[in-house]
Amino acid sequence: MELLEGEEELIHSEVDSIFQEFTPERENLIPVLQETQKRLKYLPKLAMQKIAEKIGIPEVDVYSVATFYNQFRLYPPGKNQIKVCMGTACHMMGGHIILESFERRLGIKEGETTPDREFSLERVACVGCCALAPVVVVNDKVEPKVSPIRVDGILLSYEIEKKLEEKEKDAEEEGKSQ
Amino acid sequence: MSKEVKIIIDGKEIKAREGEKLLWVALDNGIYIPHLCAKRDAEKPDASCRLCFVEVEGMPNPVTSCTLPVKDGMVVRTRTPRVDRLVSTAFELLLSNHRLGCGKCPKNRSCELQTIAKERGLKLKLTRLRPLERDLPVDDSPQGFIYDPSRCVLCGQCVWVCHNKVGVGAIGFVRRGIERKMATFGEVPLAESRCTQCGECVEVCPVGALTKKEEDEKQAESA
Ligand code: SF4
Ligand code: SF4
Ligand code: FES
Ligand code: FES
Numbered sequence A: 001m002e003l004l005e006g007e008e009e010l011i012h013s014e015v016d017s018i019f020q021e022f023t024p025e026r027e028n029l030i031p032v033l034q035e036t037q038k039r040l041k042y043l044p045k046l047a048m049q050k051i052a053e054k055i056g057i058p059e060v061d062v063y064s065v066a067t068f069y070n071q072f073r074l075y076p077p078g079k080n081q082i083k084v085c086m087g088t089a090c091h092m093m094g095g096h097i098i099l100e101s102f103e104r105r106l107g108i109k110e111g112e113t114t115p116d117r118e119f120s121l122e123r124v125a126c127v128g129c130c131a132l133a134p135v136v137v138v139n140d141k142v143e144p145k146v147s148p149i150r151v152d153g154i155l156l157s158y159e160i161e162k163k164l165e166e167k168e169k170d171a172e173e174e175g176k177s178q
Numbered sequence B: 001m002s003k004e005v006k007i008i009i010d011g012k013e014i015k016a017r018e019g020e021k022l023l024w025v026a027l028d029n030g031i032y033i034p035h036l037c038a039k040r041d042a043e044k045p046d047a048s049c050r051l052c053f054v055e056v057e058g059m060p061n062p063v064t065s066c067t068l069p070v071k072d073g074m075v076v077r078t079r080t081p082r083v084d085r086l087v088s089t090a091f092e093l094l095l096s097n098h099r100l101g102c103g104k105c106p107k108n109r110s111c112e113l114q115t116i117a118k119e120r121g122l123k124l125k126l127t128r129l130r131p132l133e134r135d136l137p138v139d140d141s142p143q144g145f146i147y148d149p150s151r152c153v154l155c156g157q158c159v160w161v162c163h164n165k166v167g168v169g170a171i172g173f174v175r176r177g178i179e180r181k182m183a184t185f186g187e188v189p190l191a192e193s194r195c196t197q198c199g200e201c202v203e204v205c206p207v208g209a210l211t212k213k214e215e216d217e218k219q220a221e222s223a
Helices: A007-020 A026-040 A045-055 A060-067 A088-092 A093-106 A148-177 B022-028 B081-096 B112-121 B157-165 B200-204 B213-222
Strands: A081-085 A119-124 A136-138 A141-143 B004-007 B013-015 B053-056 B075-076 B145-147 B171-174 B181-184 B210-212
Touching: A007 A026, A007 A045, A007 A093, A026 A045, A026 A060, A045 A060, A060 B171, A081 A093, A081 B112, A088 A093, A093 A119, A093 A148, A136 A148, B004 B022, B013 B022, B053 B081, B157 B171, B157 B200, B200 B210, B210 B213
Parallel strands: A081 A119, B004 B075
Antiparallel strands: A081 A136, A136 A141, B004 B013, B053 B075, B145 B210, B171 B181
């Protein structure tokens, strides 16, 4: 994942400040990772490397822990967060086919984020509306009875939204410059 | 030096150092117990492969010999119906996650899985479980060796050596459950990691997951 402008500096300053609260010991690895994720919304590679260096352990040991626990994410949350339900009902109704459709369409795997950070894709357990299976939740909006064709529709609506926003922005800027 | 004790394994009297782990005492005395994950010099055994079970008189259940310190007068049996059942299940579980195909493997005839199968009369194929198909790319980026994750049995020998003997710490276990695998930081190829390509991990891999390129070539020629 490429870092955004200014993100590198942010990672350095946040990790440095976290180690003002925690002593650099191996026992603190998990709390430090939790705090890092709280502040940065994910665990960038650079942050993991820096944490490893501070604690004095190989970076792969930090990566081991970060990939072991579900609570850690290695990719930033997208502007639009897609959650595909993999609860029992949705699984039976083909939830994994829906997940695969999103993976193919976005060119990323479950747990990842598109390089432009527009979309992130995750699997979640039952979201509580099994009658509508298979269910997808985008941001906070529930999409019922999703079919692979509907996947394209869902993504398209957010892409159109983005284009509209961009147009508005351009228009505003033009307005300003005149 | 800890005191010398006498124990009995399969009816044979054996001298050992008190506190030494039973697995090593047995192996040093020519008694084979299946094992993959145990490291002789490690402080704390992982006990993750679940192959080294034995029964000890006075203990209600079979125990892993790699974690069991010997005590004077201990009476051990390496083969009992309960032990055999545990070992055959653990063994098949390992195989379900291991791409079989000894004929094409450079480790053919020097592989620990083959040794276990031979010693315990187990089959090198699945009878009860379905294979777990994982399409994992082979890493041939190092100069002298190849890493084929589909053959890895997650014993941790390579990880331990790289951390504790070589002192580099280029590799570790990542992810969990059926996705668990040995990998580098960020899962990049070895040549792009901090690996110095010393080759020590290749020496300790008990199966065909880490192999020397020259042996792979020899294998390809003879096949
Ligand atoms: S070749 Fe050496 S440095 Fe590289 S992973 Fe193996 S043991 Fe570690
Ligand atoms: S690569 Fe070999 S030594 Fe390393 S964990 Fe896998 S089987 Fe064990
Ligand atoms: S299983 Fe998907 S909503 Fe219940
Ligand atoms: S050698 Fe004892 S559990 Fe692996």
